[in-house]
Amino acid sequence: xxxxxxxxxxxxxxxxxxxxxxxxxxxxxxxxxxxxxxxxxxxxxxxxxxxxxxxxxxxxxxxxxxxxxxxxxxxxxxxxxxxx
Amino acid sequence: xxxxxxxxxxxxxxxxxxxxxxxxxxxxxxxxxxxxxxxxxxxxxxxxxxxxxxxxxxxxxxxxxxxxxxxxxxxxxxxxxxxx
Numbered sequence: 001x002x003x004x005x006x007x008x009x010x011x012x013x014x015x016x017x018x019x020x021x022x023x024x025x026x027x028x029x030x031x032x033x034x035x036x037x038x039x040x041x042x043x044x045x046x047x048x049x050x051x052x053x054x055x056x057x058x059x060x061x062x063x064x065x066x067x068x069x070x071x072x073x074x075x076x077x078x079x080x081x082x083x084x
Numbered sequence: 085x086x087x088x089x090x091x092x093x094x095x096x097x098x099x100x101x102x103x104x105x106x107x108x109x110x111x112x113x114x115x116x117x118x119x120x121x122x123x124x125x126x127x128x129x130x131x132x133x134x135x136x137x138x139x140x141x142x143x144x145x146x147x148x149x150x151x152x153x154x155x156x157x158x159x160x161x162x163x164x165x166x167x168x
Binding site (some may be wrong): 002014025027030035043044045046078083 | 085093097098107108116121134139160165
């Protein structure tokens with residue numbers, strides 16, 4: 001199922017138009033994205049939670065050049081489901 | 085951020101009432117849940133994808149009784165983000 005199909009299904013369920021449903025879904029996804037970018041977790045009871053974890057930068061040796069290189073840290077999003 | 089806070093934020097953004105926003109969000113989450121329960125993946129471009137994976141049942145030996153036991157298989161939901 002992709003976003004278009006989700007919008008269609010939700011539009012049928014709620015009675016909102018396709019355009020309204022699309023706008024609303026975008027608003028929901030944008031809000032969750034912004035929250036996670038601010039390193040705040042999102043808990044949706046009965047569905048699951050989105051959590052931001054920080055991976056630390058680490059040092060390793062390049063197999064080609066045999067020099068030490070630094071792999072930069074990054075943020076990752078973990079999802080813990082309550083669905084299944 | 086919890087569900088109530090998400091509904092409030094989205095209501096402010098879209099101009100829908102809190103009740104309407106809540107109904108819509110529930111409809112979105114329910115639809116995603118149902119889809120995943122039917123083992124169908126959900127792809128939301130620009131946000132991420134929810135994928136159902138099946139863990140196979142496996143045999144192991146109980147440390148207490150030293151008998152073989154079977155750990156039943158289960159379905160898990162993986163989320164791959166496109167956000168950060």
